[in-house]
Amino acid sequence: MNVFERILSSSRIFKNRDVLRHTYTPDELPHRDEQINALATILAPALRYETPSNVLIYGKTGTGKTATVKFVARQLEEMSSKLGVRCFIHYINCELIDTQYRVFASIANALGRNIPMTGLPTDHVYEEMKKALDLRRQVVIIVLDEIDKLVKKGDEALYNLTRINSELINAKVSIIGISNDLKFKSFLDPRVLSSLSEEELVFPPYNAEQLRDILEQRAKLAFHDGVLDDDVIPFCSALAAQEHGDARKALDLLRVSGEIAEREGADRVTKEHVKKAVKKIESDQIAETVRTLPTHSKVLLFGMIVLTESGYRKFTTGEVYTVYRNLCKKIGLDALTQRRVSDLISELDMLGIINSIIISKGRYGRTREIRLEMPVDDLKAVLLEDYRLEALSSYEKNLKSLTTLDTFGEA
């Protein structure tokens, strides 16, 4: 038997894991009927070659905004082809396509042009997009997901898109903006805002029962029959409901629980697997935060690893500072002052990467007691991904010498 065939056929847990991924759009969206109907009513004029109103959609993460828009878009395209009406929906994720140039190029390319993603004058790309749009009688709906990311660089793109209908003869354009950040409205020119928000839809968070229905529906497709213990779905739903009713979080929990069960060679997914999944997801999130820290904070954390591996379960700012200074020397970095380092330690605490408490030492003043919140090996692996810290990996064996602290008395 082919080795991959064996691996692929060996999952006793998953029937189809992809169903639990974010990219999957389910055939039904429980508890979103109201939003689906509202959006469909707004977009329906497209089927008569009329311009649908622009819509802004808000709601916290994982409340089904993207899934609902994609669901309605699919149905609209189905209906338009049945009716022989040209209706085209173009989806743009503004986290990736975050400039006016790239938005225009993406629209033009979706309509058959071949515009490079950089290099031309923006005016030219705008003209190309306009020509591509106006080539035929059609309604084009542009979905700008995470629209706040686009606005960060100015509202010119939105200004131009919301005015484009006055320059078109054949085509009609309307815009759906999606965001989980309400603040972005304040960055918009009032004319752009009023044009974009002709309609507004709000997506409320899901409660535990609603999340349960969502998970049940997906679990049927994702898992083999009977492999989930009865309390697994209610537990995942309750946990995700506590955290602002996020369906993505609930689905992630379910998927990671299944993956852990599979890795352990278990036949069933249990509540214990969900508890492990909670820990794994948390530690993955912290790892992601660590990756984006400034170099000095990373060196500081490496210093804390050195101390932990040398047998310290907790340490003071002074102790961390000494090791940090030694490490900076090793990698050719100018060390920051102890005061600045103290600020960085507070930041790491706020991010949940370390835990620090201020304790009073009586007449010796106060000091901080610091400990790492993340498993040392995981943290070290993430830190050593940074090429600037690479040199430290070869010092690993020699770590103890770095903790020969001249300021150890300072507590």
Ligand SMILES: Nc1ncnc2c1ncn2[C@@H]1O[C@H](COP(=O)(O)OP(=O)(O)OP(=O)(O)O)[C@@H](O)[C@H]1O
């Ligand atoms: N009512 C629902 N029924 C089934 N699945 C759902 C439902 N709502 C959300 N989901 C699923 O939850 C995940 C997150 O949903 P979605 O991406 O639509 O959230 P969002 O509100 O757009 O979040 P974000 O603002 O973070 O992009 C997706 O996998 C989606 O399929």
